[in-house]
Amino acid sequence: MSIREINFDGIIGPSHNYAGLSLGNLASTHNAGHVSQPRAAALQGVDKMRANLALGLAQGIFLPHPRPDRAWLAALGTTIEDADPALAANAMSASAMWAANAATVSPGPDTADGKCHLTVANLKTMPHRSHEWGSTLAQLEFAFRGDAFAVHGPIPPAFGDEGAANHMRLAGTHGETGVEVFVYGVAGGAFPARQHIEASKAIARLHRLNPERVIFVQQSEQAIAAGAFHNDVVAVANERVLFAHEQAFADREALLIALEARVPGFEYVEVPASEVPLADAVRSYLFNGQLVTPPDGQPTLILPSEARETATVWSWIQRHLASNGPIRRVEVVDVRESMANGGGPACLRLRVVADPATVDPRFLVDEAKLDSVAEVIAREWPEQIDHDDLQEPALIAAIEGARAKLLAALDLAELA
Ligand code: SUG
Numbered sequence: 001m002s003i004r005e006i007n008f009d010g011i012i013g014p015s016h017n018y019a020g021l022s023l024g025n026l027a028s029t030h031n032a033g034h035v036s037q038p039r040a041a042a043l044q045g046v047d048k049m050r051a052n053l054a055l056g057l058a059q060g061i062f063l064p065h066p067r068p069d070r071a072w073l074a075a076l077g078t079t080i081e082d083a084d085p086a087l088a089a090n091a092m093s094a095s096a097m098w099a100a101n102a103a104t105v106s107p108g109p110d111t112a113d114g115k116c117h118l119t120v121a122n123l124k125t126m127p128h129r130s131h132e133w134g135s136t137l138a139q140l141e142f143a144f145r146g147d148a149f150a151v152h153g154p155i156p157p158a159f160g161d162e163g164a165a166n167h168m169r170l171a172g173t174h175g176e177t178g179v180e181v182f183v184y185g186v187a188g189g190a191f192p193a194r195q196h197i198e199a200s201k202a203i204a205r206l207h208r209l210n211p212e213r214v215i216f217v218q219q220s221e222q223a224i225a226a227g228a229f230h231n232d233v234v235a236v237a238n239e240r241v242l243f244a245h246e247q248a249f250a251d252r253e254a255l256l257i258a259l260e261a262r263v264p265g266f267e268y269v270e271v272p273a274s275e276v277p278l279a280d281a282v283r284s285y286l287f288n289g290q291l292v293t294p295p296d297g298q299p300t301l302i303l304p305s306e307a308r309e310t311a312t313v314w315s316w317i318q319r320h321l322a323s324n325g326p327i328r329r330v331e332v333v334d335v336r337e338s339m340a341n342g343g344g345p346a347c348l349r350l351r352v353v354a355d356p357a358t359v360d361p362r363f364l365v366d367e368a369k370l371d372s373v374a375e376v377i378a379r380e381w382p383e384q385i386d387h388d389d390l391q392e393p394a395l396i397a398a399i400e401g402a403r404a405k406l407l408a409a410l411d412l413a414e415l416a
Helices: 026-030 040-053 070-075 085-092 133-143 197-206 220-227 250-262 278-284 311-323 369-378 393-409
Strands: 004-010 058-062 102-107 118-120 150-153 167-170 179-184 212-218 236-238 241-245 267-273 291-292 302-303 328-334 349-354
Touching: 004 040, 040 058, 040 302, 040 328, 040 369, 058 070, 058 133, 102 167, 102 349, 102 369, 118 197, 118 291, 118 349, 133 150, 167 236, 167 241, 179 197, 179 250, 197 212, 197 349, 236 291, 278 311, 311 328, 369 393
Parallel strands: 004 058, 118 150, 179 212, 241 267, 302 328
Antiparallel strands: 004 349, 102 118, 167 179, 236 241, 291 302
């Protein structure tokens, strides 16, 4: 059995639009009302997956959810035709693309029963995301069906849970027993703290983690108030390395002491506020890179092009590479359409450490399968969506038809 990290990217759905639904997510608020380009967005996502494959990484996919979510609107006593525009926008969001919020994942080497545990995120803080979990759970149950996995339903909605975006795992290598860090929020100035500690604690229990190898750490109020609505906007971990902004955590000293004691060879790469202010970290998504170890063993950070365009960030990167620090290589990808809603490269993917042979192969991709995905997107995805047209019958028919074509092409019509 060969355990490795697989990145599952959410395919960007045909209803991708800018409705400004996420308070505390500065890009979402700033771009509210702009015209979106779903086709270009989804093709950018496919190109990011191609870049991962070219690095030798294992790649998977999750599918767009049915939009509009007619069942959710029915539960609210309305329809897409009759709903007021704000409610309609909540039913039309393509936010399931951000797979880092699909679930929290604890790989087999960390759990008492040796299974890889996944808990679907309830996403209860934002109305447009609160109805994602049903379709996500259906996909998790398909993709991770066998004995190697245990898939859990959502944490009861009393406690907000936003999945892997607030969870980091450190281990010598992916296949070794790791230390899992759960990051929760308490306060965020004017903005909501989306991850509750009670949800994180419940997940650690449900996943049967060894309490001595679990750390709960508070995200700093300053970071949330600056627009870091998830921890993965200010920190990312991979194997023995934690890469974080100086102001990411409420008590960084305690976190570092705990990690040093538990992770052999632990390395901490901190970006000081004096070199990259929080505002630049949030604007550029420096920490929302995918920090990965390709087969050549060179720790690589996959960054959005906005990082290259932010002077403080790009100079920090150049200095780090020149110093032969723990990050050895930087790759730049263009995911601008997702970034404009606050979703960077790391938001678009869920990391699962497992043997690819135990995953339903329909959820794994190679170049040829990405070619067929790209072909459906290029033919079926709307070119543009003006937020005022979200209730137009022709647009809705096009969006529903496009998703059905993709499911058919991937032999996943059962998910319809
Ligand atoms: O939850 N944006 C998402 C972005 C999620 C990014 N994920 C991670 N950081 N892991 C959010 O705020 C914008 C939707 C809109 O405004 O239409 C949105 O939901």
